[in-house]
Amino acid sequence: MTTTTRVPPVRVPRGEARARLIEAARSLVRHKGFAATSVDDLCAAAGVTKGAFFHHFPSKDALGVALIDDWTTMTGAMFASHPYNFKDDPLDRVFAYIDLRRELLGQPLPEFSCVAGTTVQEAYETSPPIRAAAERSIRSGFAHVLPHLEQALAAHPVPGVTAEGLAQQFQVATQGGIILAKALDDPAPARAAFDHLERYLRLLFGRPA
Protein backbone atom coordinates (compact mmCIF):
# COMPACT_ATOMS: atom_id res chain seq x y z
CA MET A 1 0.00 0.00 0.00
CA THR A 2 1.54 3.24 -1.16
CA THR A 3 0.75 6.07 1.14
CA THR A 4 -0.58 8.56 -1.40
CA THR A 5 1.30 11.47 0.05
CA ARG A 6 -1.37 14.14 0.05
CA VAL A 7 0.56 16.79 -1.85
CA PRO A 8 -1.19 19.99 -0.88
CA PRO A 9 -1.68 21.76 -4.22
CA VAL A 10 0.04 25.12 -4.38
CA ARG A 11 -2.65 27.00 -2.60
CA VAL A 12 -3.44 30.57 -3.39
CA PRO A 13 -2.98 32.53 -0.17
CA ARG A 14 -6.21 33.22 1.59
CA GLY A 15 -7.81 36.50 0.55
CA GLU A 16 -6.22 36.63 -2.88
CA ALA A 17 -8.73 34.54 -4.80
CA ARG A 18 -10.84 37.44 -5.97
CA ALA A 19 -7.90 39.50 -7.21
CA ARG A 20 -6.38 36.48 -8.92
CA LEU A 21 -9.63 35.69 -10.69
CA ILE A 22 -9.85 39.21 -12.05
CA GLU A 23 -6.22 39.08 -13.12
CA ALA A 24 -6.79 35.76 -14.89
CA ALA A 25 -9.92 37.14 -16.52
CA ARG A 26 -8.03 40.17 -17.79
CA SER A 27 -5.57 37.95 -19.58
CA LEU A 28 -8.00 35.32 -20.86
CA VAL A 29 -10.58 37.82 -22.08
CA ARG A 30 -7.93 39.70 -24.00
CA HIS A 31 -6.82 36.49 -25.69
CA LYS A 32 -10.13 34.74 -26.30
CA GLY A 33 -12.94 37.16 -25.59
CA PHE A 34 -15.47 36.99 -22.77
CA ALA A 35 -17.97 34.41 -24.03
CA ALA A 36 -15.24 31.97 -25.04
CA THR A 37 -13.67 32.16 -21.59
CA SER A 38 -15.31 29.62 -19.30
CA VAL A 39 -15.57 29.77 -15.55
CA ASP A 40 -13.45 26.61 -15.39
CA ASP A 41 -10.79 28.31 -17.52
CA LEU A 42 -10.78 31.21 -15.12
CA CYS A 43 -10.50 29.07 -12.02
CA ALA A 44 -7.70 26.99 -13.51
CA ALA A 45 -5.75 30.07 -14.55
CA ALA A 46 -6.25 31.70 -11.17
CA GLY A 47 -5.35 28.51 -9.28
CA VAL A 48 -8.65 28.57 -7.47
CA THR A 49 -11.71 26.34 -7.27
CA LYS A 50 -15.18 26.95 -8.55
CA GLY A 51 -16.45 27.33 -5.04
CA ALA A 52 -14.16 30.31 -4.58
CA PHE A 53 -15.36 31.77 -7.84
CA PHE A 54 -19.03 31.68 -6.91
CA HIS A 55 -18.25 32.77 -3.40
CA HIS A 56 -16.90 36.07 -4.75
CA PHE A 57 -19.09 36.52 -7.82
CA PRO A 58 -22.78 35.64 -8.04
CA SER A 59 -22.44 34.92 -11.77
CA LYS A 60 -20.02 34.97 -14.67
CA ASP A 61 -21.53 38.27 -15.80
CA ALA A 62 -20.78 39.75 -12.38
CA LEU A 63 -17.12 38.79 -12.84
CA GLY A 64 -17.27 40.59 -16.18
CA VAL A 65 -18.52 43.74 -14.50
CA ALA A 66 -15.86 43.51 -11.78
CA LEU A 67 -13.21 42.90 -14.43
CA ILE A 68 -14.15 46.00 -16.40
CA ASP A 69 -14.45 48.17 -13.30
CA ASP A 70 -11.05 46.98 -12.11
CA TRP A 71 -9.69 47.76 -15.58
CA THR A 72 -11.16 51.26 -15.34
CA THR A 73 -9.49 52.03 -12.03
CA MET A 74 -6.22 50.39 -13.12
CA THR A 75 -5.89 52.40 -16.31
CA GLY A 76 -7.21 55.50 -14.61
CA ALA A 77 -4.50 55.31 -11.96
CA MET A 78 -1.82 54.59 -14.53
CA PHE A 79 -2.63 57.60 -16.69
CA ALA A 80 -3.32 59.92 -13.77
CA SER A 81 0.11 59.33 -12.24
CA HIS A 82 2.00 59.69 -15.51
CA PRO A 83 4.43 62.60 -16.02
CA TYR A 84 2.62 63.72 -19.17
CA ASN A 85 0.14 65.43 -16.89
CA PHE A 86 2.72 67.85 -15.59
CA LYS A 87 3.79 69.69 -18.72
CA ASP A 88 3.05 73.39 -18.70
CA ASP A 89 1.15 73.69 -21.95
CA PRO A 90 -2.19 71.84 -22.18
CA LEU A 91 -1.62 70.88 -25.82
CA ASP A 92 1.82 69.55 -24.95
CA ARG A 93 0.12 67.34 -22.38
CA VAL A 94 -2.21 66.06 -25.08
CA PHE A 95 0.66 65.30 -27.46
CA ALA A 96 2.64 63.63 -24.70
CA TYR A 97 -0.40 61.48 -23.96
CA ILE A 98 -0.48 60.45 -27.62
CA ASP A 99 3.24 59.58 -27.39
CA LEU A 100 2.47 57.41 -24.38
CA ARG A 101 -0.34 55.62 -26.22
CA ARG A 102 2.01 54.94 -29.12
CA GLU A 103 4.61 53.55 -26.74
CA LEU A 104 2.08 51.15 -25.26
CA LEU A 105 1.59 49.74 -28.75
CA GLY A 106 5.10 48.32 -28.55
CA GLN A 107 3.80 45.45 -26.40
CA PRO A 108 2.38 42.25 -27.90
CA LEU A 109 -1.11 42.63 -29.29
CA PRO A 110 -3.15 41.02 -26.49
CA GLU A 111 -1.34 43.25 -24.01
CA PHE A 112 -2.59 46.49 -25.52
CA SER A 113 -6.07 45.36 -26.41
CA CYS A 114 -8.82 46.95 -24.36
CA VAL A 115 -10.83 44.82 -21.96
CA ALA A 116 -13.84 47.12 -22.05
CA GLY A 117 -13.89 47.43 -25.84
CA THR A 118 -13.50 43.71 -26.38
CA THR A 119 -16.21 42.79 -23.92
CA VAL A 120 -18.82 45.37 -24.82
CA GLN A 121 -18.60 44.28 -28.44
CA GLU A 122 -19.98 40.88 -27.41
CA ALA A 123 -22.22 41.79 -24.52
CA TYR A 124 -23.74 45.19 -25.28
CA GLU A 125 -27.14 43.64 -25.89
CA THR A 126 -27.04 40.47 -23.84
CA SER A 127 -25.82 41.93 -20.54
CA PRO A 128 -26.90 45.45 -19.53
CA PRO A 129 -24.65 45.48 -16.44
CA ILE A 130 -21.59 44.71 -18.57
CA ARG A 131 -22.57 47.37 -21.08
CA ALA A 132 -22.93 49.88 -18.25
CA ALA A 133 -19.51 48.94 -16.87
CA ALA A 134 -18.02 49.44 -20.34
CA GLU A 135 -19.69 52.84 -20.53
CA ARG A 136 -18.09 53.82 -17.22
CA SER A 137 -14.73 52.64 -18.56
CA ILE A 138 -14.96 54.49 -21.85
CA ARG A 139 -16.16 57.66 -20.16
CA SER A 140 -13.33 57.43 -17.67
CA GLY A 141 -11.01 57.24 -20.69
CA PHE A 142 -12.28 60.60 -21.86
CA ALA A 143 -10.99 62.09 -18.62
CA HIS A 144 -7.37 61.30 -19.46
CA VAL A 145 -7.35 64.12 -22.00
CA LEU A 146 -10.55 66.07 -21.42
CA PRO A 147 -9.20 68.70 -19.01
CA HIS A 148 -6.18 69.34 -21.22
CA LEU A 149 -8.38 69.68 -24.30
CA GLU A 150 -10.70 72.04 -22.45
CA GLN A 151 -7.81 74.29 -21.52
CA ALA A 152 -6.38 74.15 -25.03
CA LEU A 153 -9.75 75.06 -26.53
CA ALA A 154 -10.23 77.86 -24.02
CA ALA A 155 -6.96 79.40 -25.18
CA HIS A 156 -7.63 78.65 -28.85
CA PRO A 157 -11.31 78.07 -29.63
CA VAL A 158 -12.17 76.14 -32.77
CA PRO A 159 -15.67 76.66 -34.18
CA GLY A 160 -17.80 73.51 -34.14
CA VAL A 161 -15.32 71.59 -32.00
CA THR A 162 -15.89 70.68 -28.35
CA ALA A 163 -13.46 69.19 -25.86
CA GLU A 164 -15.87 66.28 -25.27
CA GLY A 165 -16.06 65.56 -28.98
CA LEU A 166 -12.28 65.57 -29.30
CA ALA A 167 -11.84 63.39 -26.23
CA GLN A 168 -14.17 60.86 -27.84
CA GLN A 169 -11.90 60.75 -30.88
CA PHE A 170 -9.10 59.48 -28.67
CA GLN A 171 -11.22 56.48 -27.80
CA VAL A 172 -12.28 56.06 -31.43
CA ALA A 173 -8.62 55.99 -32.48
CA THR A 174 -7.74 53.60 -29.65
CA GLN A 175 -10.56 51.12 -30.23
CA GLY A 176 -10.54 51.34 -34.02
CA GLY A 177 -6.77 50.96 -34.04
CA ILE A 178 -6.99 47.80 -31.96
CA ILE A 179 -9.48 46.19 -34.33
CA LEU A 180 -7.32 47.00 -37.35
CA ALA A 181 -4.27 45.65 -35.55
CA LYS A 182 -6.10 42.42 -34.76
CA ALA A 183 -7.46 41.98 -38.28
CA LEU A 184 -4.20 42.82 -40.05
CA ASP A 185 -2.11 41.15 -37.35
CA ASP A 186 0.08 44.22 -37.14
CA PRO A 187 0.23 47.07 -34.62
CA ALA A 188 1.21 49.60 -37.29
CA PRO A 189 -2.36 50.68 -38.14
CA ALA A 190 -3.02 51.36 -34.46
CA ARG A 191 0.05 53.59 -34.32
CA ALA A 192 -1.01 55.29 -37.56
CA ALA A 193 -4.38 56.10 -36.00
CA PHE A 194 -2.60 58.18 -33.35
CA ASP A 195 -0.34 59.75 -35.98
CA HIS A 196 -3.38 60.99 -37.86
CA LEU A 197 -5.08 62.10 -34.66
CA GLU A 198 -2.00 64.14 -33.77
CA ARG A 199 -1.85 65.67 -37.26
CA TYR A 200 -5.54 66.56 -36.96
CA LEU A 201 -5.02 68.30 -33.64
CA ARG A 202 -1.98 70.20 -34.93
CA LEU A 203 -4.04 71.46 -37.85
CA LEU A 204 -6.96 72.38 -35.61
CA PHE A 205 -4.82 74.29 -33.14
CA GLY A 206 -2.34 75.72 -35.66
CA ARG A 207 0.57 73.97 -33.98
CA PRO A 208 2.75 72.33 -36.68
CA ALA A 209 5.24 69.67 -35.65
Place this chain on the structure above:
Amino acid sequence: MTTTTRVPPVRVPRGEARARLIEAARSLVRHKGFAATSVDDLCAAAGVTKGAFFHHFPSKDALGVALIDDWTTMTGAMFASHPYNFKDDPLDRVFAYIDLRRELLGQPLPEFSCVAGTTVQEAYETSPPIRAAAERSIRSGFAHVLPHLEQALAAHPVPGVTAEGLAQQFQVATQGGIILAKALDDPAPARAAFDHLERYLRLLFGRPA
Protein backbone atom coordinates in the same frame (compact mmCIF):
# COMPACT_ATOMS: atom_id res chain seq x y z
CA MET B 1 -58.86 8.07 -32.10
CA THR B 2 -57.85 11.49 -33.28
CA THR B 3 -55.84 11.38 -36.45
CA THR B 4 -52.90 13.55 -35.48
CA THR B 5 -52.70 15.43 -38.73
CA ARG B 6 -49.01 15.36 -39.45
CA VAL B 7 -48.34 19.08 -39.97
CA PRO B 8 -45.25 19.09 -42.17
CA PRO B 9 -42.91 21.65 -40.60
CA VAL B 10 -42.36 24.62 -42.86
CA ARG B 11 -39.41 23.24 -44.75
CA VAL B 12 -36.77 25.48 -46.16
CA PRO B 13 -36.74 24.97 -49.95
CA ARG B 14 -33.99 22.75 -51.17
CA GLY B 15 -30.81 24.61 -51.99
CA GLU B 16 -31.45 27.54 -49.66
CA ALA B 17 -30.06 26.10 -46.44
CA ARG B 18 -26.56 27.48 -46.85
CA ALA B 19 -27.70 31.00 -47.68
CA ARG B 20 -30.20 30.98 -44.82
CA LEU B 21 -27.58 29.85 -42.35
CA ILE B 22 -25.29 32.70 -43.34
CA GLU B 23 -28.16 35.16 -43.14
CA ALA B 24 -29.08 33.87 -39.68
CA ALA B 25 -25.44 34.06 -38.62
CA ARG B 26 -25.17 37.65 -39.78
CA SER B 27 -28.04 38.65 -37.55
CA LEU B 28 -27.15 36.52 -34.53
CA VAL B 29 -23.46 37.43 -34.56
CA ARG B 30 -24.29 41.11 -34.69
CA HIS B 31 -26.57 40.74 -31.70
CA LYS B 32 -24.66 38.28 -29.52
CA GLY B 33 -21.18 37.87 -30.98
CA PHE B 34 -19.70 34.76 -32.57
CA ALA B 35 -18.75 32.63 -29.58
CA ALA B 36 -22.09 33.17 -27.85
CA THR B 37 -23.97 32.04 -30.95
CA SER B 38 -24.37 28.26 -30.89
CA VAL B 39 -24.79 26.00 -33.89
CA ASP B 40 -28.23 25.08 -32.53
CA ASP B 41 -29.13 28.77 -32.40
CA LEU B 42 -28.09 29.14 -36.00
CA CYS B 43 -30.05 26.11 -37.19
CA ALA B 44 -33.18 27.19 -35.32
CA ALA B 45 -32.99 30.71 -36.74
CA ALA B 46 -32.39 29.41 -40.26
CA GLY B 47 -35.12 26.80 -39.98
CA VAL B 48 -32.69 24.04 -40.80
CA THR B 49 -31.36 20.97 -39.02
CA LYS B 50 -27.92 20.37 -37.67
CA GLY B 51 -27.30 17.81 -40.37
CA ALA B 52 -27.76 20.50 -42.99
CA PHE B 53 -25.37 22.76 -41.13
CA PHE B 54 -22.54 20.26 -41.09
CA HIS B 55 -23.29 19.25 -44.65
CA HIS B 56 -22.46 22.77 -45.80
CA PHE B 57 -19.80 23.72 -43.26
CA PRO B 58 -17.16 21.38 -41.84
CA SER B 59 -17.13 23.32 -38.57
CA LYS B 60 -18.55 26.34 -36.80
CA ASP B 61 -15.36 28.23 -37.59
CA ALA B 62 -15.86 27.50 -41.29
CA LEU B 63 -19.30 29.10 -41.07
CA GLY B 64 -17.59 32.11 -39.52
CA VAL B 65 -15.23 32.38 -42.46
CA ALA B 66 -18.09 32.02 -44.95
CA LEU B 67 -20.08 34.62 -43.04
CA ILE B 68 -17.30 37.19 -43.16
CA ASP B 69 -16.50 36.52 -46.82
CA ASP B 70 -20.18 36.88 -47.68
CA TRP B 71 -20.21 40.13 -45.73
CA THR B 72 -17.20 41.35 -47.68
CA THR B 73 -18.81 40.74 -51.08
CA MET B 74 -22.15 42.12 -49.86
CA THR B 75 -20.75 45.41 -48.61
CA GLY B 76 -18.34 45.60 -51.54
CA ALA B 77 -21.20 45.35 -54.02
CA MET B 78 -23.28 47.86 -52.09
CA PHE B 79 -20.59 50.53 -52.03
CA ALA B 80 -19.36 49.86 -55.56
CA SER B 81 -22.80 50.41 -57.07
CA HIS B 82 -23.52 53.56 -55.09
CA PRO B 83 -23.90 56.94 -56.90
CA TYR B 84 -21.20 58.54 -54.74
CA ASN B 85 -18.68 56.90 -57.05
CA PHE B 86 -19.77 58.97 -60.02
CA LYS B 87 -19.09 62.50 -58.85
CA ASP B 88 -16.52 64.37 -60.91
CA ASP B 89 -14.15 65.47 -58.17
CA PRO B 90 -12.34 62.71 -56.22
CA LEU B 91 -12.61 64.56 -52.92
CA ASP B 92 -16.33 65.08 -53.50
CA ARG B 93 -16.58 61.31 -53.87
CA VAL B 94 -14.82 60.89 -50.54
CA PHE B 95 -17.12 63.34 -48.77
CA ALA B 96 -20.19 61.74 -50.36
CA TYR B 97 -18.95 58.39 -49.06
CA ILE B 98 -18.74 59.88 -45.58
CA ASP B 99 -22.30 61.17 -45.97
CA LEU B 100 -23.41 57.67 -46.89
CA ARG B 101 -21.68 56.17 -43.85
CA ARG B 102 -23.41 58.72 -41.62
CA GLU B 103 -26.77 57.84 -43.19
CA LEU B 104 -26.22 54.17 -42.44
CA LEU B 105 -25.89 55.09 -38.78
CA GLY B 106 -29.60 55.97 -38.78
CA GLN B 107 -30.44 52.26 -38.50
CA PRO B 108 -30.68 50.44 -35.17
CA LEU B 109 -27.31 49.63 -33.63
CA PRO B 110 -27.04 45.91 -34.47
CA GLU B 111 -27.84 46.77 -38.10
CA PHE B 112 -24.82 48.98 -38.57
CA SER B 113 -22.35 46.97 -36.53
CA CYS B 114 -19.63 45.28 -38.55
CA VAL B 115 -19.57 41.50 -38.76
CA ALA B 116 -15.85 41.37 -39.47
CA GLY B 117 -14.91 43.78 -36.69
CA THR B 118 -17.09 42.04 -34.12
CA THR B 119 -15.81 38.59 -34.97
CA VAL B 120 -12.11 39.33 -35.30
CA GLN B 121 -12.19 40.92 -31.87
CA GLU B 122 -13.04 37.51 -30.40
CA ALA B 123 -11.25 35.17 -32.77
CA TYR B 124 -8.05 36.90 -33.89
CA GLU B 125 -5.94 34.51 -31.84
CA THR B 126 -8.09 31.42 -31.59
CA SER B 127 -8.95 31.00 -35.26
CA PRO B 128 -6.40 32.00 -37.91
CA PRO B 129 -8.86 31.35 -40.79
CA ILE B 130 -11.38 33.75 -39.27
CA ARG B 131 -8.68 36.34 -38.69
CA ALA B 132 -7.61 36.02 -42.33
CA ALA B 133 -11.21 36.45 -43.51
CA ALA B 134 -11.50 39.58 -41.39
CA GLU B 135 -8.28 40.88 -42.91
CA ARG B 136 -9.75 40.38 -46.40
CA SER B 137 -12.88 42.21 -45.31
CA ILE B 138 -11.07 45.17 -43.78
CA ARG B 139 -8.74 45.47 -46.75
CA SER B 140 -11.68 45.35 -49.11
CA GLY B 141 -13.10 48.24 -47.07
CA PHE B 142 -10.03 50.32 -47.89
CA ALA B 143 -10.93 49.99 -51.57
CA HIS B 144 -14.17 51.94 -51.14
CA VAL B 145 -12.21 55.15 -50.80
CA LEU B 146 -8.64 54.33 -51.78
CA PRO B 147 -8.84 55.22 -55.51
CA HIS B 148 -10.56 58.51 -54.73
CA LEU B 149 -7.95 59.37 -52.10
CA GLU B 150 -5.15 58.48 -54.49
CA GLN B 151 -6.51 60.84 -57.10
CA ALA B 152 -7.09 63.59 -54.55
CA LEU B 153 -3.53 63.24 -53.25
CA ALA B 154 -2.14 63.22 -56.79
CA ALA B 155 -3.79 66.57 -57.42
CA HIS B 156 -2.96 67.92 -53.95
CA PRO B 157 -0.06 66.09 -52.28
CA VAL B 158 0.22 66.30 -48.51
CA PRO B 159 3.67 65.62 -47.03
CA GLY B 160 3.76 62.54 -44.81
CA VAL B 161 0.28 61.41 -45.82
CA THR B 162 -0.45 58.39 -48.02
CA ALA B 163 -3.71 57.29 -49.58
CA GLU B 164 -3.39 53.90 -47.87
CA GLY B 165 -2.89 55.54 -44.51
CA LEU B 166 -5.94 57.75 -44.99
CA ALA B 167 -8.06 54.84 -46.20
CA GLN B 168 -7.15 53.02 -42.98
CA GLN B 169 -8.50 55.93 -40.97
CA PHE B 170 -11.91 55.35 -42.50
CA GLN B 171 -11.92 51.88 -41.01
CA VAL B 172 -10.58 53.20 -37.72
CA ALA B 173 -13.43 55.71 -37.56
CA THR B 174 -15.97 53.06 -38.54
CA GLN B 175 -14.84 50.38 -36.08
CA GLY B 176 -14.02 52.76 -33.25
CA GLY B 177 -17.34 54.53 -33.73
CA ILE B 178 -19.22 51.25 -33.46
CA ILE B 179 -17.54 50.38 -30.16
CA LEU B 180 -18.32 53.78 -28.69
CA ALA B 181 -21.91 53.51 -29.90
CA LYS B 182 -22.26 50.11 -28.25
CA ALA B 183 -20.69 51.20 -24.97
CA LEU B 184 -22.60 54.48 -24.70
CA ASP B 185 -25.75 52.96 -26.23
CA ASP B 186 -25.96 55.88 -28.64
CA PRO B 187 -25.05 56.20 -32.33
CA ALA B 188 -24.00 59.85 -31.91
CA PRO B 189 -20.30 59.11 -31.20
CA ALA B 190 -20.13 57.01 -34.35
CA ARG B 191 -21.50 59.91 -36.37
CA ALA B 192 -19.11 62.29 -34.64
CA ALA B 193 -16.19 60.08 -35.69
CA PHE B 194 -17.08 60.75 -39.32
CA ASP B 195 -17.61 64.44 -38.64
CA HIS B 196 -14.06 64.70 -37.30
CA LEU B 197 -12.69 62.60 -40.13
CA GLU B 198 -14.33 64.95 -42.63
CA ARG B 199 -12.98 68.01 -40.84
CA TYR B 200 -9.51 66.44 -40.85
CA LEU B 201 -9.65 65.82 -44.61
CA ARG B 202 -10.93 69.34 -45.30
CA LEU B 203 -7.99 70.74 -43.34
CA LEU B 204 -5.52 68.43 -45.08
CA PHE B 205 -6.77 69.28 -48.56
CA GLY B 206 -7.59 72.95 -47.91
CA ARG B 207 -11.22 72.44 -48.75
CA PRO B 208 -13.38 74.16 -46.10
CA ALA B 209 -17.06 73.23 -45.84
Place this chain on the structure above:
DNA sequence: AGCAAGATACCAACCAGTTGGTATGCATTC
Protein backbone atom coordinates in the same frame (compact mmCIF):
# COMPACT_ATOMS: atom_id res chain seq x y z
C1' DA C 1 -17.71 30.40 18.96
C1' DG C 2 -18.76 32.57 14.79
C1' DC C 3 -18.09 33.87 10.25
C1' DA C 4 -15.93 34.74 5.91
C1' DA C 5 -13.02 32.18 2.57
C1' DG C 6 -12.51 28.50 0.13
C1' DA C 7 -12.76 23.29 -1.24
C1' DT C 8 -15.29 19.22 -3.07
C1' DA C 9 -18.65 17.05 -5.39
C1' DC C 10 -22.27 17.32 -8.14
C1' DC C 11 -26.17 18.54 -11.61
C1' DA C 12 -29.16 19.61 -15.55
C1' DA C 13 -28.71 21.98 -19.69
C1' DC C 14 -26.19 22.74 -23.47
C1' DC C 15 -22.20 22.35 -26.57
C1' DA C 16 -19.96 21.11 -31.27
C1' DG C 17 -19.85 17.49 -33.93
C1' DT C 18 -21.30 12.44 -35.76
C1' DT C 19 -24.25 8.88 -37.14
C1' DG C 20 -26.93 6.33 -40.47
C1' DG C 21 -30.28 7.23 -43.20
C1' DT C 22 -33.72 9.42 -46.88
C1' DA C 23 -35.20 12.63 -50.58
C1' DT C 24 -34.08 14.90 -54.74
C1' DG C 25 -31.98 16.06 -59.01
C1' DC C 26 -28.93 15.29 -62.92
C1' DA C 27 -26.17 12.96 -66.22
C1' DT C 28 -25.49 8.83 -68.76
C1' DT C 29 -26.88 4.79 -71.15
C1' DC C 30 -29.97 1.99 -73.78
Place this chain on the structure above:
DNA sequence: GAATGCATACCAACTGGTTGGTATCTTGCT
Protein backbone atom coordinates in the same frame (compact mmCIF):
# COMPACT_ATOMS: atom_id res chain seq x y z
C1' DG D 1 -37.68 8.66 -73.04
C1' DA D 2 -37.37 5.44 -69.57
C1' DA D 3 -34.13 3.17 -66.49
C1' DT D 4 -29.83 3.28 -64.14
C1' DG D 5 -26.19 5.24 -61.22
C1' DC D 6 -24.55 8.48 -58.38
C1' DA D 7 -23.81 12.92 -56.16
C1' DT D 8 -25.88 16.44 -53.61
C1' DA D 9 -28.96 18.08 -50.05
C1' DC D 10 -30.94 17.31 -46.13
C1' DC D 11 -32.84 15.14 -41.74
C1' DA D 12 -33.67 13.11 -36.72
C1' DA D 13 -31.39 11.08 -33.16
C1' DC D 14 -27.47 10.66 -30.64
C1' DT D 15 -22.59 11.22 -28.31
C1' DG D 16 -19.00 12.60 -25.25
C1' DG D 17 -17.66 16.37 -23.21
C1' DT D 18 -18.42 21.14 -21.27
C1' DT D 19 -21.24 24.71 -19.54
C1' DG D 20 -22.77 27.93 -15.65
C1' DG D 21 -24.35 27.22 -11.37
C1' DT D 22 -25.50 24.88 -6.62
C1' DA D 23 -25.27 22.29 -2.19
C1' DT D 24 -22.53 21.02 1.31
C1' DC D 25 -18.60 20.68 3.86
C1' DT D 26 -13.87 22.38 5.80
C1' DT D 27 -10.48 25.64 6.95
C1' DG D 28 -8.47 29.42 9.30
C1' DC D 29 -8.83 33.95 11.36
C1' DT D 30 -10.68 37.03 15.23
